[in-house]
Amino acid sequence: MADLFSVTAPLAIRFRNGSRQIMIERIPYADGVLFLPPFWTETGIETALRFVAGPVAGDGPWKVGDAVVTVLGCHGTDPHLAGEFAAWQDYREQLGAGYPERDRIQQRMQNHAAQAVERNAAG
Numbered sequence: 001m002a003d004l005f006s007v008t009a010p011l012a013i014r015f016r017n018g019s020r021q022i023m024i025e026r027i028p029y030a031d032g033v034l035f036l037p038p039f040w041t042e043t044g045i046e047t048a049l050r051f052v053a054g055p056v057a058g059d060g061p062w063k064v065g066d067a068v069v070t071v072l073g074c075h076g077t078d079p080h081l082a083g084e085f086a087a088w089q090d091y092r093e094q095l096g097a098g099y100p101e102r103d104r105i106q107q108r109m110q111n112h113a114a115q116a117v118e119r120n121a122a123g
Contacts, residue, residue, distance in 0.1 A: 004033070004062045010072040012081050013052065013064070020078060021050070022085055023069065025105050031055060033064050034109050034116060038088035041095065045108050051116040 004011075004026070011023040013035070026035040032053040040048035054065020062069040072078075072085055092099060100108070 002060060004056055004058075004060075004064075004069060007060070007071070010085050011069050012072045012078065013067050013069045016066040020081060022072060022081055022088070024088065025102075025109065027106050027109055028056065029110070029113050030117065034113055036105070036109070038084055039091065041099070045105075046112050046115060049109060049112050049116040051113070051120040053117075053120060 005028060011026070012020055013023055014020045021035075021037050023035040024038055024040065026033055028034075029051065030053075032051055033056060035050050035052070036045065036048055037050065052064045052067050054063075054067070057063045060071065073082055
């Protein structure tokens with residue numbers, strides 16, 4: 001498939017405990033991945049930013065530490081996540097030009113990375 005950070009399709013991440021989230025924005029960071037879930041603009045990047053520790057491996061699906069990242073809807077669509085992503089797309093469309101440019105989002109993710117890593121380590 002492709003590198004995790006160049007794929008433009010919506011992605012879902014499944015954690016070891018079975019919980020799943022959508023990854024709207026993502027960048028490599030340290031030995032892991034920083035990502036933003038849907039509606040991150042509502043809570044602010046400081047609160048929404050997530051860090052997943054561990055090396056990134058694979059070319060789809062991908063592994064990040066103990067988590068697995070897949071294309072959303074691939075291999076057994078998750079209706080809850082699909083519905084959440086559809087709601088996000090509607091919301092994102094309403095934001096229009098108010099949604100930050102990708103380079104600005106990535107810069108802000110880098111700026112708040114330490115907080116996300118700290119939250120991840122805490123639990």
